[in-house]
Amino acid sequence: MADDDAGASTPPGRDWVSTLATIAAPTTFIGALLLYFGVSYTSAFYNYFGVDSATLGFSTQDYALRSASALYLPVGSALLVALVGTLIYYAAVAMGKRDTPPPLAIRLSPVALAACGGGLFLLGMLGGLRVWGVGAMEMPLLLSGGLVLLLYSRVLSFKLAGADYPVVRERVAVGLVLALVALASFWAAHEYAKSHGFDDAKYLAGHLRLRPTVTIDTTERLYIPHRQVRETVLPAAVGTSQRFRYRYEGLRLLAEQKGRMFLIPENWSPSCGSVVVLPANSTVRVAFRSG
Structure with missing residues (x-):
């Protein structure tokens, strides 16, 4: 009867819901992080040329695609660290199930991790208080890394003792730590995206030959x-329907979005130069060439 009652009290499909929630939660977080990174990167990139990225009208997919290539190294590094942490976790679980206690060095590893985590978190806090010159991206990494190590050391200490974690009395604290880590992750992603976008824009400004050359014919002078x-x-040809009167050369295509071309002069510089915006319709005649 007890088994029947337990089975009856379990809502159908609850295991499936729990499994899907476990998979969807990190996926949603990573997707939001990619989108946020793409927005920050694109904003920093086009701001370097004096263009507000909001005027480009990029879609959510555009922002996500622009973030992918820049995230290979940081995401790969994070996944590698996560893999190492997972292997250590399962090793701790296996040792906790043995009848003999683990070696002293293994038992002291949570203490060492907690000391490292506390040190990193303290460095991040002191950097935020301007006690030492920490970078804009390093501070959230120090804070989140310290919190993760502190939490991880707590988990390992329980697993080495053969106990489950989190315990009821610490669940709220664990939730707050994870929320702070998520906040610091977005903070670090924002700073990294800004730096990466600025560096890419600066490189492109010095190598505009990488963008297609554009020749524009217009019906009116652009001044x-x-x-x-x-x-x-x-020249106006007699007896023809020639509408285009002016030709402009020395331009490169910076972006094309929502029926508009954002063109940048070949001799553009941050102190001298502007971006020209033209409609991509029948009022202009456009010729592209590479190099």
Whole structure:
């Protein structure tokens, strides 16, 4: 009867729901982190050229795709650390199930991890208080890394003793630690994305030959400063329906989005230069070439 009651009290599919929630939660977190990284990266990249990324009208998918290539190294490093941590966790579980106590060095490993975690967290706090010159990205990494090591040392100490974790009295604390780690992760991603976007924009500004060359024919004069582009007045052919009167050369395609072209002069510099925005429709004639 006890077994029947237990089975009756368990909602159908609860195991499946728990499994799906376990899988979906980190997936959702990583997806949100990718999107946030993409927004921060794109904003920093185009701000370097004086363009507000909001005017480009990128979609959620565009932001996520722009974040992928820059995240291979940090995500790969994080996954490698997670793999090592998982192996150590299962080794601790196996040792906790033995009748003989583990070696002293193994028993002291949670203490060592807790000391390292506390030291990292303290360094992050002192950096936030400007006691020492910590970088904008290093501070959240120190804080989150310290919290993760403190929590991990607590888990290992329980597993080495053959006990389960978290215990009831510490569940709220564990939830707060995980929330702080998530917050620090977004903080670090934001700072890394800004730095990476700025560096990529600076590199592109010095190597604009990597972008396609654009020649524009227009029906009206654009009044772009001559030091930025080369303007040619096209001859009016008698008896033809030629609509285009002006040709502009010396431009590179920075972006094309939502029916608009964002063009940058070949001699652009942060102190001298601007980005030209033109509609990609029948009012202009466009020719692209590489190199």
